[in-house]
Amino acid sequence: MSEIKLMKGNEAIAEAAILAGCDAYFGYPITPQSEVIEYLMVERPEDRTGMIVLQAESEIAAIHMVYGAAGAGKKVMTSSSSPGISLKQEGISYIAAAELPCLIVNVVRGGPGLGTIQPSQADYFQSTKGGGHGDYRLIVLAPASVQEMADFVEDSFKLAFKYRTPVMILSDGVIGQMMEKVIMPEQMPRLTDDEILERYGDWANTGKTKLRERNIITSLNLDSNVQEAHNIKLQAKYSQIEENEVRYEAINCNDAEYIIVAYGSSARVAQKSMAMARAKGIKVGIFRLISLFPFPKKEINALADRVKGFLAVEMSAGQMIEDVRLAVNGKVPAEHYGRYGGVIHSPEEVLASLENKIIGG
Amino acid sequence: MTEEMIIAGFGGQGVLSMGKILAYSGIMQDQEVSWMPSYGPEMRGGTANVTVIVSDERISSPVLTNFDTAIILNQQSMDKFENTVKPGGVLLYDPNGILKHPTRTDIKIYTIDGAKLASEMGNPKIFNMIVLGAFMQVKPIVKLENVIRGLKKSLPERHHKLIPLNEDAITMGMKNVVAK
Amino acid sequence: MDIKDIIKPENLVYKRTELMTDKALSYCPGCGHGTAHNITMEVIEEMGIWEDTIGVAPVGCSVLAYEFMNIDMTQAAHGRAPAVATGIKRVWPDKFVFTYQGDGDLAAIGGNETIHACNRGENIVIIFINNGIYGMTGGQMAPTTLPGMKSSTSPYGRDISTMGHPLKMTELVAQLPGTYFVTRQAVHTPNAVRKAKKAIRKAFEIQKEKKGLAFIEIVSNCNSGWKMEPVDSNNWMVDNMFPYFPLGDIKVNGELVK
Numbered sequence: 001m002s003e004i005k006l007m008k009g010n011e012a013i014a015e016a017a018i019l020a021g022c023d024a025y026f027g028y029p030i031t032p033q034s035e036v037i038e039y040l041m042v043e044r045p046e047d048r049t050g051m052i053v054l055q056a057e058s059e060i061a062a063i064h065m066v067y068g069a070a071g072a073g074k075k076v077m078t079s080s081s082s083p084g085i086s087l088k089q090e091g092i093s094y095i096a097a098a099e100l101p102c103l104i105v106n107v108v109r110g111g112p113g114l115g116t117i118q119p120s121q122a123d124y125f126q127s128t129k130g131g132g133h134g135d136y137r138l139i140v141l142a143p144a145s146v147q148e149m150a151d152f153v154e155d156s157f158k159l160a161f162k163y164r165t166p167v168m169i170l171s172d173g174v175i176g177q178m179m180e181k182v183i184m185p186e187q188m189p190r191l192t193d194d195e196i197l198e199r200y201g202d203w204a205n206t207g208k209t210k211l212r213e214r215n216i217i218t219s220l221n222l223d224s225n226v227q228e229a230h231n232i233k234l235q236a237k238y239s240q241i242e243e244n245e246v247r248y249e250a251i252n253c254n255d256a257e258y259i260i261v262a263y264g265s266s267a268r269v270a271q272k273s274m275a276m277a278r279a280k281g282i283k284v285g286i287f288r289l290i291s292l293f294p295f296p297k298k299e300i301n302a303l304a305d306r307v308k309g310f311l312a313v314e315m316s317a318g319q320m321i322e323d324v325r326l327a328v329n330g331k332v333p334a335e336h337y338g339r340y341g342g343v344i345h346s347p348e349e350v351l352a353s354l355e356n357k358i359i360g361g
Numbered sequence: 362m363t364e365e366m367i368i369a370g371f372g373g374q375g376v377l378s379m380g381k382i383l384a385y386s387g388i389m390q391d392q393e394v395s396w397m398p399s400y401g402p403e404m405r406g407g408t409a410n411v412t413v414i415v416s417d418e419r420i421s422s423p424v425l426t427n428f429d430t431a432i433i434l435n436q437q438s439m440d441k442f443e444n445t446v447k448p449g450g451v452l453l454y455d456p457n458g459i460l461k462h463p464t465r466t467d468i469k470i471y472t473i474d475g476a477k478l479a480s481e482m483g484n485p486k487i488f489n490m491i492v493l494g495a496f497m498q499v500k501p502i503v504k505l506e507n508v509i510r511g512l513k514k515s516l517p518e519r520h521h522k523l524i525p526l527n528e529d530a531i532t533m534g535m536k537n538v539v540a541k
Numbered sequence: 542m543d544i545k546d547i548i549k550p551e552n553l554v555y556k557r558t559e560l561m562t563d564k565a566l567s568y569c570p571g572c573g574h575g576t577a578h579n580i581t582m583e584v585i586e587e588m589g590i591w592e593d594t595i596g597v598a599p600v601g602c603s604v605l606a607y608e609f610m611n612i613d614m615t616q617a618a619h620g621r622a623p624a625v626a627t628g629i630k631r632v633w634p635d636k637f638v639f640t641y642q643g644d645g646d647l648a649a650i651g652g653n654e655t656i657h658a659c660n661r662g663e664n665i666v667i668i669f670i671n672n673g674i675y676g677m678t679g680g681q682m683a684p685t686t687l688p689g690m691k692s693s694t695s696p697y698g699r700d701i702s703t704m705g706h707p708l709k710m711t712e713l714v715a716q717l718p719g720t721y722f723v724t725r726q727a728v729h730t731p732n733a734v735r736k737a738k739k740a741i742r743k744a745f746e747i748q749k750e751k752k753g754l755a756f757i758e759i760v761s762n763c764n765s766g767w768k769m770e771p772v773d774s775n776n777w778m779v780d781n782m783f784p785y786f787p788l789g790d791i792k793v794n795g796e797l798v799k
Binding site: 004006031032117118173174177178179180181265268269270271272274275344346347348 | 381384385388393394395396397398400401420421422423424425426427514515
């Protein structure tokens, strides 16, 4: 086992990317995630593994560099924060459409507009419902600790290549900026050129040989019937992802009468609220979402049969609550609580809201 | 044991690094730790603060509104955090530059003349270690040996020669903390 | 004499490059795109580098370039081809990577990507077809539309006081230290085609030697967009486009041509 380190979430992502055998990082600095590229530049991963790091001229250029390199069969990533992720949406839509694997990290800050650099979870809709144009989905994983920031990198790449689809790690300013203990995984070697040709030679842009037809990376189908067929294929893939890749952590849900649904740093805050509630004799459990897409609909629906109510806690004006309500489907009350615009709710506020909106209501 | 603390002062006073050393010391004792800084424009000479939690258990919220201990190093932070100390908790501050001293009677208040002592020791940079020593005297949650081990981990090799000086500063802080 | 008697190897003057597919070109008859495609593919074939070449297609008339060029290709979002090419080249530094872009793609929406790829000296080739108009979408004004020139979005002629000046992107990127070879060519006469092909060859040789970015503008016609017969459009191009966008090398071996 490798040693315990004290790292920021942003640094952990960067180190984990090197260790995951990532081939290239393309990014543009923006608070509160600039430590990702700063860490990579200090570490000189090109000397360690051959991983390329490039500071692009914009978030837009960075995501299209990712598109190019992903289309060339490489394991590549970018990271940004909310306004930068908005800029990347064009490229993300192309990457999803062209069915390319890549990792996108969003360390969310408060919006809309230039907003604030303080933590937020108001990019839930953008991440899970599309963000860019067209019918597509990202696999979205939400780490709640620095350890998960590290662990989810390799996991994301695996999912990205398994389904040939972009994966987003949706973090926020708290998880990105805080330091915690972290144990890094072992170094995985980068794939060799031959391994890439062998594994991805049937679709990637690696140079057309006489042995195969040319590979084309495109999202254009001028014939709408062909485009519909392509969309149907994408939807089938997303259904498969919903079937196979739901991830969550149920904390004290077995005896719980009330469930707080939360992800990321809100789930951390809510755990303190849970402890305070249980000290008062209120049986509260936390249903922590790890995959935001796919959303654990069935699991929440099943919980709704045996609890008295749900409180969706998120640092937004109410986004994830819509998915929670769809899953609960009216069986019991499901309400929203959250501070937003860069304000982090306190454990006390969350508990008060639970008592007022769900238990008292 | 869970110790939830806030360290707050001016950027440049070593607030964040003091928190980092505490967190490292906790790791050396096999404890769970979290270090959550205020970030952004505050970094540039304005106020800076960091929430540090050291615990025997898995840490839930890294962001808190009430603290077991507040270490306060300027007036703005005093104004902001005096009332966030839990009843029975500790408020440790450097009186240098403080005009409105804390008035709460339900908490334990200590002072450490860190800035003055640091200048007497001829190195203003060890100010934060003097304050850390004062805290360790008041609440011995981390052992000195683990702080030294934490320092070795967190400092680059080329700065290891400064560790004895830091140790002296911690001792200085331990000796000079005053209960109010 | 029967046609079969004529088709003999000894009578072969020009052969079609195998790097062009059998698909009928989607370009208007008389358009320069087909020739520009052809000479690009000829160069790649003659250099024997097709197994190691990755092309990047733009948005615009040549969005379907990958249908005609028989090599691995990536279709880029509007204007982003230089960024896409950067991504490919950085992870496959020994491959040959080029973009093929029009004026709207390269000089308008992709101006930033173009400038920065050039400024970083990405070791790629950029082929820039400038016909002064947005052909594919129905003849709207381009950044390179000439003063007074009519288009569907400058129906009374481009008024430089409100619509700005035609952008000389090629001269602009020549100023950047990252560009090694910058030239402006045309493909409207056999002589021009030969020169343009030579320039493209030189550009790929520069990439082979890892010397920096090679940028080739090809001033072309758009008889449909300009609403002219093909021959007239070429004459109009010579009379009007060439004075504003003069042909010739602008930067050679990293030095501006005086």
